[in-house]
Amino acid sequence: MVNALVRGGLLQEALNIVQEMKSNGIPPNTVTYTAVIKGFSGNGNVKEAVQILNDMEGGETLPNLRTYNTVLRGCVQAGDYGEAQNIMNKLSQHNLQKDHSTVLSLLKLHVQQMQIKEAWSDFQELLNFPITIEPTIYTLLATGAALAKEEAITKEVLDKLSKRNDLTPLILREIQTIQSYKAKAVPNPQKTDRLYRWSEGHAVNWSLIPKGPVNMEICSGLGEWVINRCKKEQDKNWISLEQRYDRVLQTWSKMELQKITNLFVCCGEASAILKQDCFKNKLDAIFVNFPDPPHNEENNRLFNADFIKLVHQVLKAQGTIEVLTDDKHYYNIITREFTSSNLFSEHPTQNSNDPTYFDELEKSVGRTERFSTAFKKRN
Ligand SMILES: C[S@@+](CC[C@H](N)C(=O)[O-])C[C@H]1O[C@@H](n2cnc3c(N)ncnc32)[C@H](O)[C@@H]1O
Known part of the structure; x- marks a missing residue:
């Protein structure tokens, strides 16, 4: 039950059950606790995952190496080095030996x-x-x-x-x-004005973005697609937006490696970022390649009615959005949301065919079907 809730993205509901079990005198076992911790860790909420871990440590059910590795993976995704060090200290305190998952996270x-x-x-x-x-x-x-x-x-x-x-x-x-990289001064992701971390209170500094069109890729993953577009369309400014810090950092590294100067890399959840007033009417085009499909229709879906309104709000007049997915069901939902909003009209897709990591991964296992759709902002 708890596992199913976590898989469906209903983390708070899963946590409520764990707490209910505890207050009824039935302590959840390590597997159940670890499943909930995994949900929060994988969602970028390391603080909540650590809180549950602390709760476990203070109770009857002890965490095992799997539990600690789960939090450690969350630290990687969120770029939380301090919390990762705490976890490593706990491993030594409990005499737990690192396995390949621990070493990979380190x-x-x-x-x-x-x-x-x-x-x-x-x-x-x-x-x-x-x-x-x-x-x-x-x-x-x-x-x-x-x-x-x-x-x-x-x-x-x-x-x-x-x-x-x-x-x-x-x-x-x-x-x-x-x-072919020619080394220059060693760049520091902590001290750059091209990487914005929402969780650290960074905000996009629009005065640094030169005049000209501004395009954004949302759910940019490891950044191959946006880096390619930056190289092909140097007259445009690009912003990549991705919630996982580890992936954002890889995009930033690629940008440094290839000396790309027309890209700004944003780390944060798309709706939270686009809600900021500074994005209103700022973007010429938005691209979303392989957004994670929802586990069920209502939960954890980026493309819902509120998000469509946000997209409308951040696009300039006549601005466009193009979505590419391998999931027909999600494609249908996305098309339905845009059409029923009455805020957009249909628009031809560009189908740039620029590679993405996920696209190649899917193709390598024979999944080649793709669905793309594009819409233009109605004023
Ligand atoms: C299937 S991957 C595709 C990544 C990339 N576009 C590609 O094709 O390789 C989906 C990406 O979207 C990110 N993502 C999912 N929901 C998000 C959200 N609400 N805000 C920002 N990024 C999100 C995930 O972290 C993941 O990196």
Whole structure:
């Protein structure tokens, strides 16, 4: 029951059941607790996940390595290094040995902090586990190492990666980009005016955005698509918007690596960001590639009636939005929401065919069906 609620995105309801069980003298087991923690962690709400963990530690059901790893993965997604350090201290206190999931999270956190030597040692530790390491982990580390001018590490990671025979065209292009990077001053994601973190109270500084069209990609993931568009359309300003900090940071790294100057990278939940007054009538075009489909019609759906109103609010007169998805059901919902809002008219799609990470992943397992739709703002 709790698992089903978490899978459906009904986290508060799942937590209520856990609390009800406790007050009825039936302590939830570790699996149930961990499922709820996973829901909050995966949703970017590490603080709530940690609160549940603390609650567990103070009660009868003890967390296990899986529980701690779940919070650690949440720390990676939210870029919460401080909380990750607390979790690592707890692992030592409870004499729990790291497994491959722990080490993988540490590697990602160290790259986020630009602690490349530590990340390199995590990587070597990871090689000792009987698992296949995703090519994206190699490129993540190699990118961080290249930006941090750790040339020997960059070369060694790329040499290892190039020997594999399971590389997608996107990864092969990434390898080339990293290899051709000419190091300059080491950039710092904490001290840049091109990366906005909503949770840290950052706001887009519009005075930094040059005159000209402003386009946005929402749900930008790892950023390949928007980086390509920035290169192709240099007369336009681009903003990428993504809720996961780890992915935002990868977009920022790609931007630095390729010396892109017409991109601003935003981290935060799309509705929360677009609600800000500073976005009103500011955008010429919005693109959304492969938004996460809802688990059911009503819950956790980005494209609902309120979001359509927000899109209308942030677009300039005649502004457009284009959505690409592989999910026919979601495509139908999105089309229905736009049409019934009466705020938009149908518009031809551009179908740029620029690659995205998710697109290539889906194609690699034979899922090739795509649905795209576009709308123009009615004034
Ligand atoms: C299926 S992935 C697609 C990513 C990318 N567009 C691609 O094609 O590779 C969906 C992305 O949307 C992000 N996302 C989902 N809901 C969001 C929201 N409400 N606000 C911002 N980002 C969101 C997720 O974190 C994830 O990175």
